[in-house]
């Protein structure tokens with residue numbers, strides 16, 4: 001049995017303008033009946049398989065995003081929904097924004113758009129389901145374990161505790177703003 | 180244990196997850212149709228369960244998993260006692276025991292949502308336990324025995340003498356099958372206050388075990404509904420099956436008509452029903468017998 005027959009979603013709103021959240025929530029209302037595909041909007045990371053993250057990551061919510069990700073059991077996939085979640089988008093140069101979701105946790109599928117279109121979102125989820133099945137296959141053979149957010153930060157920045165070394169991040173941006 | 184009892188227990192142990200998965204699958208489709216949606220496949224609960232067991236096994240502390248397994252064990256045990264034709268009081272007591280283990284599992288993680296869920300589960304038990312125990316007393320007064328095999332070999336269906344108990348029991352079934360009050364410890368609805376409350380901190384296989392226990396419990400509960408109709412006449416099994424289907428349908432209907440019942444309303448309503456339906460029936464029964 002494929003794990004993608006029962007994908008449970010978790011949606012977290014990072015530092016977004018709420019445009020993408022409205023799209024994500026609208027797509028999971030009974031109107032569109034995603035339950036047809038076995039999808040449940042869980043609201044609980046411990047039960048979720050797919051993490052839909054909208055909006056950028058800022059210095060206050062980075063711990064939240066990392067904790068949610070770490071609490072999800074393997075296999076799991078992360079979708080960055082909307083251009084803000086992909087790379088910071090329109091808020092990219094704000095003093096508190098670290099960037100997209102992938103500044104703190106590994107992202108599997110990037111869904112662009114401002115706001116993300118429902119069609120694109122569905123495409124993204126379909127792609128994510130394939131990845132989820134592949135991961136489950138590999139996990140069964142014992143070949144796969146996803147990185148924890150600490151391991152990911154270490155891989156990216158060489159420091160497990162701090163996702164983006166804060167001084168340099170804000171420093172850079174101040175210079176840019178001043179210039 | 181009779182030969183019949185042994186066979187029934189084996190069938191119960193092996194087939195319950197399949198039967199209950201199918202029933203909740205049908206229930207989900209019926210609910211979806213009532214809401215004008217297509218709904219998932221009837222096999223969906225089965226897919227969900229299989230997925231949970233395929234997921235990574237993580238747990239917040241060492242004891243959580245053991246407690247959930249104990250919960251599952253006692254839930255299965257109570258069903259086995261019931262289908263073996265044992266004492267109905269023992270069935271209800273071990274079912275309570277199962278519930279207590281789940282509550283302990285939720286308290287053990289020391290998390291906000293789990294704790295709140297556990298608290299609500301206790302409230303929920305306060306709401307349904309009196310009626311459940313009264314039902315056992317009702318069976319004793321109308322048949323003269325607490326043993327399920329004696330109740331089953333009566334000449335008159337129990338429901339004739341105890342309609343009040345039947346109504347009361349069905350009312351508690353809405354809670355027991357985790358249907359109506361949306362803000363209770365772990366209702367089946369997506370949007371609820373306490374984010375899956377009681378089971379909020381269970382993940383992967385541990386959550387799977389709690390779901391499995393729920394499936395066994397569902398079969399047991401519907402078995403008790405059937406017990407109200409079963410007599411020594413083999414045809415009465417058919418009547419019991421029809422009654423179970425009707426009760427299941429009514430559960431979905433109630434669930435859809437009152438999707439936003441809260442626990443305060445539930446507690447009051449449950450006690451009112453216990454008092455009037457169960458209590459009145461009890462008084463009448465004790466005068467007759």
Ligand code: SF4
Pocket residue numbers: 015016017018019020021054055081082083084085089090113114115116
């Ligand atoms: S991508 Fe556009 S709509 Fe979505 S959160 Fe960012 S600014 Fe808002």
